[in-house]
Amino acid sequence: MQNKINKITDILRRDDGISGAMHYSEQISWILFLKFLDDYEEELKLEAILDAKNYKSILEEKFSWKAWAAPKTNEGKLDVKNALSGSDLLSFVNNELFPYLKSFKDNENFKSIEYKIGGIFEFIDNRIANGHTLREVINLVDELSFSKESDVFALGEVYEKLLKDMGSDGGNSGEFYTPRPLIKAIVEVINPKAKERIYDPACGSCGFLVESFLHILYEDRTKNKKANLSVEELEFLQNEALFGKEKTPLSYAMGVMNMILHEVKSPNIIKTNTLNKKITDITQSERYEVILANPPFGGKEKEQIQNNFPVKSNATELLFLQHILKSLNNNGRCAIIVPEGVLFQNSNAFISVKKDLLENFNLECVLSLPSGVFLPYSAVKTNVLFFSKGKSCICSDDDKVYYYELIPPFKLTKNKPLEYAHFKEFLKCYKERKITANSWLVSKKEFEERNYDLSAKNPNLKEEKILRTSEEILNSLEENLKTQQEYLNELKSILK
Known part of the structure; x- marks a missing residue:
């Protein structure tokens, strides 16, 4: 997983909208989160089936990962024809997906996942400027799976x-x-x-x-x-x-x-x-x-x-x-x-x-x-x-x-x-x-x-006098003699 994230980081560094680790970390985060949310929903759906209950998806179908980010063919491969890319992908993400996710902040149930989604996306925007770069990143994230505990860890x-x-x-x-x-x-x-x-x-x-x-x-x-x-x-x-x-x-x-x-x-x-x-x-x-x-x-x-x-x-x-x-x-x-x-x-x-x-x-x-x-x-x-x-x-x-x-x-x-x-x-x-x-x-x-001075002054440490080596002493004397000679020459030139 770390290798894929490193690869995504390298891709994002080339994008005009990304400047530094703060930006690329933020952008990887929201994409990772939506993929994680999709895998999490799959688990909830499976639990509902096992309990013979109906399940209502957190996100509308149009905004689910499988619909806009990674539609699949019957063989389970990326449906290239229906997968948005370039300016179409940027337009959908910026003008439809993010406004939809930001609207979740109006949810009144503080403890709900919907409320948390709104809280996250209220303060994050898509900064990736190139739609083809975004498609490249999404494809790599889609290869990650968070269906097992070890994956989530x-x-x-x-x-x-x-x-x-x-x-x-x-x-x-x-x-x-x-x-x-x-x-x-x-x-x-x-x-x-x-x-x-x-x-x-x-x-x-x-x-x-x-x-x-x-x-x-x-x-x-x-x-x-x-x-x-x-x-x-x-x-x-x-x-x-x-x-x-x-x-x-x-x-x-x-x-x-x-x-x-x-x-x-x-x-x-x-x-x-x-x-x-x-x-x-x-x-x-x-x-x-x-x-x-x-x-x-x-x-x-x-x-x-x-x-x-x-x-x-x-x-x-x-x-x-x-x-x-x-x-x-x-x-x-x-x-x-x-x-x-x-x-x-x-x-x-x-x-x-x-x-x-x-x-x-x-x-x-x-x-x-x-x-x-x-x-x-x-x-x-x-x-x-x-x-x-x-x-x-x-x-x-x-x-x-x-x-x-x-x-x-x-x-x-x-x-x-x-x-x-x-x-x-x-x-x-x-x-x-x-x-x-x-x-x-x-x-x-x-x-x-001591008037509530809580300073950490280690009483076990004794000050040690640092003794110079003979070489350091000789170098110092040589430097002093050189300086004295310069002063002497300067004085001689003044007295002439």
Whole structure:
């Protein structure tokens, strides 16, 4: 499957309407989604026949994949005579198909697949400028099948690669992608379970939600071995467990698609600015057992938004942290990625929120990430805060915070990114709070004494004086003598 997607990518790069990974990923996505939807409908039709029930198709016949994208002959081959191409195909897609799919947003049933289709296509348009290129891509996608679980699993992996390509593009496309090794490690620590509700208030392409879904669904993903979930637990996982909010239109569309392509039948994703809601209005039904988030940071919010929070600040990261603290259920647990500044900032607003975190929640672990985790679109150094509310859920010692400094064996760059293997020691150490050269404990009383500065300053590291080699010393002396001679010659010429 990956080889075909690579081939499609190469084809799209030649199209005049496509500019960069963001565009080709977006365009492959909507075509893949419609093929997946067609295979999904075939399964639903088969189930209806087995149950002796009538089945009503999601899409009208004219707009089904088999009608416009890949009509077949009796031999099962592409019906070239009836398959649209060139300007005819572009005209149908742009003037009929997309307006039809966008109209689904008027559906009032939030949980229905129809509503999700409308949500996706409301913010996506066809950018492929050449109808023959579009036909070439459609033919390749039609060769893919999503009728088996293994096919769908492979599709999910391919889609994650597309999202990664968008993130690697830099710029604004960074909002689509949190490195999957980091997400996987965080989810492993938090360990979401069946029948728990999981929430991401800035879900982007839904990486945390998809990883949580797979974490619960599979006992061993490498062997494709499913966990022993009851029918009730599986239904809850697919329809009632996963919640997210996303402000950016394209991120929202890609996120919903990501979840559906991973077989989350009813992703509860809302397109909204999470910070628009007053946190005093958050009800018990809007509190969750698990919260996982990498909220946007570095942004500035207007006073109108700031008024929704008891501690006013124009820093988005501080507003999101307050929202998350209010949205965490009793005995719930959370992991949030924050910029380094949140730890050491000493303004009244930052101190107040950190004091609330330490006094009313169990801050259990601070994972200090290396610089370069979010390259190329951000060089900001970040940390992960792991905490719980009420009964401690992650580790046992409530009086001390466990710090771990992640140090990869090489400097992270765009071409040498973070790997899951880099978390191996951390994942072993955090439960036992094992003290190593990269980990240490800090008492909560100490935080009070240093005015709630949570900075990750490793006390195990001793400053080493770097001694120069004899060759370096000689080179330096030679350079100094050369400079002195130049000055001497210049002085002589002046005195003549």
